[in-house]
Amino acid sequence: MLNKILSVEDDPDIQEVTRLALENVGGFTVKICGSGAEALKVAPVFKPDLILLDAMMPGMDGPETLHALRQLPEVEETPIVFMTAKVMRSEIERFKQLTTRDVISKPFDPLSLPDQIREIWSHPQTEIDTTRNSAVIAGK
Helix, strand or coil: CCCEEEEECCCHHHHHHHHHHHHHHCCCEEEEECCHHHHHHHHHHHCCCEEEEECCCCCCCHHHHHHHHCCCCCCCCCCEEEEECCCCHHHHHHHHCCCCCEEEECCCCCCCHHHHHHHHHHCCCCCCCCCCCCCCCCCC
16 A cells, blocks of 8 residues: 655755645655655665655766665665656656656646556556646756
């Protein structure tokens, strides 16, 4: 059952919108990390059901964080969904090949984010669709 979501995002505005959408609209328990390094400390303790991972962050970027998370026994098989403003099909394909469940493009619609995540959760092999998100908040 999907309940606990770890969101790894360096942008404070996107952190807050994500938290509000997932907690208030979706009813999820959410923990926010501002960096890949912080996620490596928090994930084994929080033990999320799913991880939302920003692809572009300073320091450890999303792919580096993904690789490091996969080394932690507590979360090595936890589904990970990249969130990125890089919505070119080739970029999305590359991210999906990194053992992620799916890719959500930024900007995203906060009101539909919980349902989008539930859909990804219930369909592990979703098709890539770069047109499914509305421009509601500014992505990076």
